[in-house]
Amino acid sequence: MWIVAAILVALVAVLHGYILVLEMFLWDKGPGRQLSGFDSEMAAATKPLAANQGLYNGFLAAGLVWGLILGRQDGHGVLVFFTSCVVIAGLYGAATANRRILLAQALPGALALAAVLIAGR
Template identity: 40%
Template structure:
């Protein structure tokens, strides 16, 4: 199987996760379920709403760029698509690593945020090596 296909699937799943994070941080930040996920009180959520929304938009844009990389690859622009895929999923992976390094209690969240980007980066690098 072409590893670029696996990289595309992983990037698309990473985009879906980041889209979901956007919904939580931007549209549902003060909802009880979201507060449980992030461990915030109603007061903390109210005070951090604008900051969370801004972070949510970043997550949405990362997801959109990951989808764009998949579209490039699928439409035959493999080189630029893999380059974009590696850049975007590398950023996602770096953010997940920062999360767990900065706060060990966030390990589960870091795995959720970083697993699909890790798969995309590894398979994308191998796919890139195969096309050279």
């Protein structure tokens, strides 16, 4: 089960790395504007806010990678913490910004968290 958990966590980390790139570097370009649905003026106006969000997503990705590097036993607590953070961020984002975040962020995080918990120590 640890292999499944590690794969799910790695996929969530990659997702958050991708979100970092979208929000920090591509927010006012095609991919970022497609994600947000903003016109060029709104994308330019919100670029600093998006970059800040992107940085936080990068921290989530870094924490997940850190937990994976630590391995099954030593990384268990780190993985539980960071996958829980992903789920909470996804729930909050779905409640306050866009319900799609529930499926795009919270669900993958919850699946990874469940796998980590099942894999145990």
